[in-house]
Amino acid sequence: MNRRSFLSLSTASAAALLATAGMGLAGFFRFLFPGVFYEPARRFKAGYPADFPPGQPVFLPAEKVYLFHDPAKGFSAASAVCTHLGCTVQWSERDRQFNCPCHGSVFAADGAVLRGPAPRPLSWLEVTLSKDGQLQIDKNRPVTDAYHLLVPA
Amino acid sequence: MLKSILRSIFRGDPPSTQKGRSELVFYNLWLHIHPAKVRKEHLKLRHTGYLGFVSFFLLLILGATGLALMFYYHPYPAMAYQDMKDLQFVVFLGPFLRNMHRWAAQLLVVAVFLHLCRVFYAGAYKEPRQFNWVVGVLLLFLVLTLSFTGYLLPWDQKAFWAITVGTNIVASAPLVGPVVKVLLLGGHSLGTQALLRFYVLHVVVLPGLAAALVMVHLWRIRKDGGLAPSPSGPEEISSPPRETPIPSSPEKTYGLMGIVTGKPTFEVLVPEEEEAVFSYPYAFLREGAAFLATSAAVMALALLYNAPLSEVADPSKTPNPAKAPWYFLGVQELLSHSPTLSGILLPSLMVLALLLLPYYDWNPSRRPKDRVLALSLFALVVLSYLVLLLIGLYFRGAGWAWVWPWAKGAGGAA
Ligand code: FES
Numbered sequence: 149m150n151r152r153s154f155l156s157l158s159t160a161s162a163a164a165l166l167a168t169a170g171m172g173l174a175g176f177f178r179f180l181f182p183g184v185f186y187e188p189a190r191r192f193k194a195g196y197p198a199d200f201p202p203g204q205p206v207f208l209p210a211e212k213v214y215l216f217h218d219p220a221k222g223f224s225a226a227s228a229v230c231t232h233l234g235c236t237v238q239w240s241e242r243d244r245q246f247n248c249p250c251h252g253s254v255f256a257a258d259g260a261v262l263r264g265p266a267p268r269p270l271s272w273l274e275v276t277l278s279k280d281g282q283l284q285i286d287k288n289r290p291v292t293d294a295y296h297l298l299v300p301a
Numbered sequence: 302m303l304k305s306i307l308r309s310i311f312r313g314d315p316p317s318t319q320k321g322r323s324e325l326v327f328y329n330l331w332l333h334i335h336p337a338k339v340r341k342e343h344l345k346l347r348h349t350g351y352l353g354f355v356s357f358f359l360l361l362i363l364g365a366t367g368l369a370l371m372f373y374y375h376p377y378p379a380m381a382y383q384d385m386k387d388l389q390f391v392v393f394l395g396p397f398l399r400n401m402h403r404w405a406a407q408l409l410v411v412a413v414f415l416h417l418c419r420v421f422y423a424g425a426y427k428e429p430r431q432f433n434w435v436v437g438v439l440l441l442f443l444v445l446t447l448s449f450t451g452y453l454l455p456w457d458q459k460a461f462w463a464i465t466v467g468t469n470i471v472a473s474a475p476l477v478g479p480v481v482k483v484l485l486l487g488g489h490s491l492g493t494q495a496l497l498r499f500y501v502l503h504v505v506v507l508p509g510l511a512a513a514l515v516m517v518h519l520w521r522i523r524k525d526g527g528l529a530p531s532p533s534g535p536e537e538i539s540s541p542p543r544e545t546p547i548p549s550s551p552e553k554t555y556g557l558m559g560i561v562t563g564k565p566t567f568e569v570l571v572p573e574e575e576e577a578v579f580s581y582p583y584a585f586l587r588e589g590a591a592f593l594a595t596s597a598a599v600m601a602l603a604l605l606y607n608a609p610l611s612e613v614a615d616p617s618k619t620p621n622p623a624k625a626p627w628y629f630l631g632v633q634e635l636l637s638h639s640p641t642l643s644g645i646l647l648p649s650l651m652v653l654a655l656l657l658l659p660y661y662d663w664n665p666s667r668r669p670k671d672r673v674l675a676l677s678l679f680a681l682v683v684l685s686y687l688v689l690l691l692i693g694l695y696f697r698g699a700g701w702a703w704v705w706p707w708a709k710g711a712g713g714a715a
Contacts, residue, residue, distance in 0.1 A: 236618060238619075249620065249621035250619060250622070264701075
């Protein structure tokens, strides 16, 4: 074997080795992403409009959503996940605001940040009527705080 | 018969002779990380506080108790909390083992931190020990990650929300943050997958890495010429070259003799007879004592104080106030002021500054009076973190609002 063929052979082997290692790493990286997420659905049915009379917002614990019913404007839904670091905010009826227990963020009734480290207002979610007449909330469809669904009684 | 068996295991002379004492260290896999002789100065409690040993022993205790706990733990949300209750009330010695594991983990955080301060104060990270400082900082980081992953496993409210906040901090890192979060949790929120992943990290991946790094850390002590001499003692010099240096040449093949000089790369030249003693028994006795003291302290804590366990994790309800483990409270306090800046930027800058310290600290002197700036800066950083930590621990109540610790309803220790 002469010098030239030795060099090209070793370059080729090194390249093959690197490629194998790279593919292995990439494969492992992909492997770590689950193929299926066994998590609560992002779109869910909250119940019939009649279950939610106007008044205090209702907290849906499994989905971490506050459902508001304004007598004039209709239904709207706010995510209860604090935009700072993901703690669950609590509605205080007395002050009409959301409080986050983790780092003290405070959100107004329209979701705007009043105080604390939260960088963004709470997100509002689309509320629609499903075919069977239930309220359906979709976390994949953010809306503005002006969005309301009026359900004729 | 018995004698010949023993002779086959322990080959050296009996330790009643000086030769035997050296051989006892030299021929033993577990002991030969020690030199046959150590400098008297290094055995003094005042010199090191034995903090490295204490950290190492705490790691051993954590490994042993952790292994025991694994026999009664299922990393699955519906069972994990129940397992904690079983450990508390049903399993023989369960509370004791769990307490030991918890308190040893907290002591470890304290011990490695003090160890780092001690090494900094002694200037022991300077030439030729720069790299071992880097390994040490990586180990500190591993200890914190281990405690972070272990914190989730009981699956109680505290665990759930501390880790929710922690992983969201990770997610707020620029560019890679969200991807890393999904990788870490195996999903978008804390659930079944996340618990399993944290468990695997906590019991296999991270301990394995830590064990490997500990080996490097210890081995490097020897290769870098042993412990650094005290900052006020005689300076270190690099070992004198061998009498007939072996030239390096491409034509020649080398035997081991070409590399091994029998001397450390750096040493302090002192009369050996006066300054050094045999590791057996002087060093081993003290290490044994340090081990006993460490174990006794952990056991005493485990007998006196129960590891906390709050209610079972409830994703819909955040406890108020939600506090991280106490040593992370300084970060949490910073976080309450601004998210990315203090949660990601400041800690990463700190870690980077620590990692690279030996390479930008050009001052070669180890004497405290030559290092006033370095020492006061370090003290300033440590003190400000402690202040933030204490604020987070004692002065923050519901909604992270400021409360005086003596007022009613103040948030207690995390
Ligand atoms: S998570 Fe709500 S303020 Fe930090």
